Amino acid sequence: MSLLGAAHLGASLALRGFARLGKSLSVLDYVELGSSLSVRSFLRFGSALAESTINFGNTHSYAKYVSSPASSIELYVEDNRGLSVTSTGGVLHGTWTSDGAVTTSDRRLKKSIVPLYKALAESANKVAPGSQRPAGTERASAVGWVLRQLRPVSFKFKHGPEGKHSRYGFVAQELQQVLPSVVRGQGDKHLSVVYQDLIALLTLATQVLQDKLNQQEESIAAMMKYMKTLDEKIESLLAKQRQENIEQEKNTLTQHIQELEKKLEYALLKQAHGDKRAMMKPGKDYSDVEPEHIDGWPTAVQV
Template identity: 30%
Template sequence: MSSNFHRKQLQTNNIPRAQGGRLKNWKCTYPGCNEPAKTRYNCYSHVWDTHLRYEQSVRTNELASCYKDIKNKDSIKVMCDKYMSKLVEVPYPFEFEMKTSNKSELSVIEEQMPSGFLNQDNNINNINITMNDSYPIEYNEIPIKENNTEDSINEQNFIEIIQMSQALKQLHVIGEIFAENGFLTRSDQRTKTDIANLNNSLDLIMQLRGVTFKYKGTEQRKYGFIAQELKQVLPDLVREDTQGLYIDTQGILPILVESLKQLNQNVEEYKNQNNEILELQERVDKAMEHLYKLKTENDNQNKELQEQIQLEEEVDKKKKENPIWYKIRTLLGPPPFILFACLFSTFFIIVIPIIFRSFYFLISFFGTLTIVLWFAVALNWKDIKVFLKEGKSFIPSLIGWKIQHYVVWFILFSLFLDCAISNMVIGQYVFIFVGLYSLAAFLTLSFTMFISNNAPSCVPTQFLLVPLVLVQAIGIASLVLSMVYQPFNENLEMNKLLTTYDLVITENIDIDLPLLPVSWNCFNPKFRCDPELPDGISLSYDKVGHLPRISGIIKSIEYNNQSTIEIHIDAICSGYIVVKYPKINLHNCAKDLDNSHCIDPKCAYCNVLSNSSLNHCFPCTSLANQLCQKDNGTSSCSIK
């Protein structure tokens, strides 16, 4: 038999037999299998066919044969051995004989253990009494004796079976009982009545007292309860007879189970309460944080309000001391704002000349404004110095503005737009735009001042600023549109001031053609031609005569045999503003053009029959015509 077998000891009568008399002493131990015991061959067949055959088929991808069809079964048996147990016959561990007597209502039966197990002086008469037909157990007859409680407690190493009634017996053991597989207690619901839940189990457990003790006459320490104390708490678990008190320790287990369940419930409730407390604490923290933020904001607002009140008080004090001088030096706004505007204007007076060096009107405006603002800063230096020491922000400097401050800055912004229009809108008619905008600004300002002087005091100053802001927005929009379309440029076709320039070109001819002057506010003009002019001539601005001029000597003409070429010209003013300029028609009379391409009305073709190498295209002039005739050629030019 393989070493993988498991041995399970049973009584002989518990092992069934097959019809042939063979023992069915082999059991399948495959997990989850509850098949009854079988013979060894049948157990092998069952384990292989039912459990292992299909596992082997999955691993090998081939259906395995049944156990009975396999010729060499050794390897199969090795695989099945670990899932088989053999039932082994063993004799009963001991025998005892019993005899009852009728000397008392209670019959005391003493058990005779195997030799040397107990030391008893009782006289025993050996008679055999069969207690169970299935198990041949022999009992020794024990004479009935009167029990003495004190002697019974002090007497060690004995076993008693007390027959309480015809159907009830009690086993008394002074000492320890060893059981290999434990004890079983009947607990079938069908045998019980008056089933009820245990209540207050934890309170009952808390009233119990666990103790350690030694039995009289022994030195071994035990753990348990005192029956007298347990009887006060759980009297149903204590029994009493002539020998003393007994405890049903198994009855404490349900109380312990319910106590643990109650403890677990209490722990869960505590966890839930703790989570609620943590959540509540988190909400409180958030609320405190929010309150702190509100308090900080409120403190800042109160501080700003207090500073504003203090500033207004200082302003009122200075007004009372010298009201006219105070109005003059604060005409551009409160001192902190004057400092901010001065720094802003200084930045622009540095940047604009670097980037927009030809925007002379804007440079002049910011230069003048910067000087005025620095002068105002000097007049208000004491107040500005206090402002800088306190480290306040520029934003609250708008507080306390009066209507005259808005009027002054409206006028300054209007002047700024006038300068921007003069720089960015090209043409001699730009004065019309500037005049219309200035008139609209003046009328709007007059209307606002009239409303301000006649409106009730309850009308806020900011409401009066709406017309001023509106007219400035219209002015900015008009400036942007005028920059894109340049409606005031006198060189546009819609003005019909000039026609297109005509320029006859040929090789090695000196050209000097003055063009239409550019607008008065087109500073430092440059020109862009599309397509480019022939090699040798260029379009430039004559600063002496203040006229654009096409000049130079044509070295070569490369227009792919085109007779007439249209040149579009754009003037770039002040480095950024692009305006249209009259276009030029080039009449191509290049010498290399053949008779089929020299067809421009401004050109003629000289045909020399005696020498074809002298054939050429030329501008139709009297001098060129005479030169062609001198070479004995025929000219197509009608000029004599």
């Protein structure tokens, strides 16, 4: 059935069984199927139904077929594009809310599995100048280089309801220079970022920082133990030195007291025998005279 103008099939078209409108239904202008189209079983419009836009209720909410640059179907609500579907996937436009999301991650669906730090080092060696490349493929070196190259930014979208809100993230063109594997799109297409892949990067960075923290804690514990040993040795040496000083001071004081005792005894003897000494004649030998001393004083101190 070919219609060059318009076709009105009454106020309603009710099909209780099966209806076939030829092999194809081609509409060049406009077709109106009454106020309602009720199908109780199965409706087939030939082998092809060609139309670029299908409206739902009004002209502001519709599904649109786009043939270029790639075949896709776009869903609009109140003239705002909400969903685009292609043969390889789709795009959600605007802000979507979900009660939960699950991402496929089965090992059986993956290949070429390697540690992330090795992939980062390989990527860095490809995109970084020679002087800025990370040294080796160690975890800390690889992830450290990537983190230093990333530039987190705050921004606002130019269009859409989210344009009034500040967002946080990265600029895809800048991220493409560091981690090209997480950026999608080429040429004049808008670039997109696989943000969920950055979770693995942040996890690796946290692990590296945790390793460094553990090493520092072990070093601090070893230093504290060594300092405690030194403190005990120093305290032992100080105690020994104090004891030696006490003994030395005691000996010095005893020696000094003994010297004072000698001097005092000598002075007392000198005073007690002053007259007798004064009476001794000069030049006379008194070696046979027995020395005298004061009772209670050391006998070694004699006059």
